[in-house]
Amino acid sequence: MQCSRYLDESMKYASAVEKCKSLNAEVTTSKSQEENTFVVGLISSAVWLGLTDDVKEGEHIWVDGTPLDYSNWHDGEPNNWNNIQDCVELTTSGKWNNRNCENGYGVVCKRPVQDVKYCLDFWDKCRDMLVLKPSMCTDLRIRRSTVPTNMWNLQYL
Numbered sequence: 001m002q003c004s005r006y007l008d009e010s011m012k013y014a015s016a017v018e019k020c021k022s023l024n025a026e027v028t029t030s031k032s033q034e035e036n037t038f039v040v041g042l043i044s045s046a047v048w049l050g051l052t053d054d055v056k057e058g059e060h061i062w063v064d065g066t067p068l069d070y071s072n073w074h075d076g077e078p079n080n081w082n083n084i085q086d087c088v089e090l091t092t093s094g095k096w097n098n099r100n101c102e103n104g105y106g107v108v109c110k111r112p113v114q115d116v117k118y119c120l121d122f123w124d125k126c127r128d129m130l131v132l133k134p135s136m137c138t139d140l141r142i143r144r145s146t147v148p149t150n151m152w153n154l155q156y157l
């Protein structure tokens with residue numbers, strides 16, 4: 001399960017990577033239709049995906065080192081326009097377009113959930129995700145505390 005936070009600030013890709021690192025997170029991936037829909041639900045304008053082909057042209061690698069499996073490119077993309085497009089923009093329609101890494105977009109940072117209280121206190125949309133996207137939590141069982149307030153507990157299966 002992951003915890004995600006949308007930063008609606010225009011920045012080049014390298015800055016997005018650094019920004020997420022400063023939050024102990026990574027630029028979001030989108031490895032499934034479900035994750036793509038989830039990330040699109042967080043954003044109000046285009047964001048970077050943690051996906052580049054800067055090592056080998058045309059070979060897109062996720063920021064965590066995994067190869068591209070699921071994708072949702074716009075028609076005609078990735079076109080590597082002018083041979084300078086090694087980064088990938090996720091548009092609000094959910095479609096992807098490769099872009100110059102020096103362009104400016106927002107970013108969604110994500111990280112695994114270690115402590116759900118921390119997540120709920122400091123990260124956007126996690127409560128919504130826990131409630132509305134239980135299938136995102138395949139490796140965790142979540143139960144609501146019977147004791148006070150609105151706290152959640154996580155329990156490893």
Ligand SMILES: [Ca+2]
Nearest residue numbers: 053080085086
């Ligand atoms: Ca490229």
Ligand SMILES: [Ca+2]
Nearest residue numbers: 079080097098
């Ligand atoms: Ca393109």
